[in-house]
Amino acid sequence: MRTEGELRALVSLLADEQEGVARAAWDELLGAGQAAVPFLEAAFDDPDPRLRGRVRALLEELRLEALELQWRRLAQKDDDALDLEEGCILLAALGGTVGRERAVASFLDAVAGSVRAHMPAVGGLRAMGEVLFENLRFRAGEMGNPEHHFLPSVLERRRGIPIALAAVYILVGRRVGLPVYGVAMPDHFLAMYAEADRPAYVDCFNQGQVYRYETLSRILSRRGVVAPERVLSPCSTRVILYRMLGNLERLYTGVGQSRMVGRVQRWREILVVKGRP
Structure with a gap:
């Protein structure tokens, strides 16, 4: 030393x-x-x-x-113990946004409080949609804008790419005990509200548009997806973070930041367990 x-x-x-x-x-x-x-x-x-x-x-x-x-340290945890919010904060820090943990948590807590207040009158699914997409006006962002990838700036600007907006939906929903998950479509990312009778698929990139399983299954089948039921199942937090890193790799490749591309690729490798995310 x-x-x-x-x-x-x-x-x-x-x-x-x-x-x-x-x-x-x-x-x-x-x-x-x-x-x-x-x-x-x-x-x-x-x-x-x-x-x-x-x-x-x-x-x-x-x-x-x-x-x-x-x-x-995060990646070494079992899938059930992986914390999506912690992962999003670390990814934001990788992009240069540091020291925002408390601000992010406070914002999400406040949004969850609004959802909780709406739920008795309209139910969980509708309350989530009204608060996030009507009141707070979360909207589609641009893939080429780094601020639309990282959770702190997504919350601040109310703009994000599909998976970032879905992460907001999941983090808010889980705060109020709602059964919300991510769904990793082949070229898109949705949130799922797992209602008891039939799940609702929420397109956070399209102002909270709700789809049902039958509709999405038909769309996927027409695109040649062999097992749409697997695609439309909830994905793990590890898969969400892995997909986020893939988006960042494409972002940094597009702007010629080779050192960041290499670091993002290494983070993806770290996240892989037994050959797959």
């Missing part, structure tokens, strides 16, 4: 004009992990632009390494 004096010296060497020396210092500090963070933060606003730039880049790398460790 490096001493405090050694860590301070290594930070100063990040500005060395000899690239090999600076690279070696970078590697040593990266290997020191979180122990190096206070010394890097002390140089965050250093007047030397070379040092300042490398310090900030290394702090971001260490942040992502620590975040990946949290992701590994």
Whole structure:
């Protein structure tokens, strides 16, 4: 383990004009992990632009390494113990939105309170639709907009891609004890409200449009899906997070962020259990 004096010296060497020396210092500090963070933060606003730039880049790398460790811990849990909200928060942090856990939880709690207040009069399914899509006006977002992928910004802007809006639906519904799940369609993502007699499939990307099993089964059959009943079954939290990462991989590929593509691919691999999500 490096001493405090050694860590301070290594930070100063990040500005060395000899690239090999600076690279070696970078590697040593990266290997020191979180122990190096206070010394890097002390140089965050250093007047030397070379040092300042490398310090900030290394702090971001260490942040992502620590975040990946949290992701590994989450992925090691059994499917029943995987927390969708925690996973969405970690994905948002991967995209650069940090420190929003309490704000997200407070917002979802408040929305759940509104749903709970509506339920005695209209029932759970209708209460969810009225609150989320009529009152709060959650609407379809753009696949190419990062803010429409990540839960904190989806809640703030009320715009999201299908799976992000479905995640909002699920997280709110579960807060009030409703039987809500995700449904991983081949090229779309729905929420399911598992009513006792027949499930309702909610297209959160289409202002909460409700479909019944028979309708979706016919659509899938016409598209050549062999076993629509499997596609229309609830999927696990692991599958939801895996699909979210797939969307992020396509997003970062489209904008040429190869390092983020590599990190997202690694997160997908971490999430895989026994060869499948």
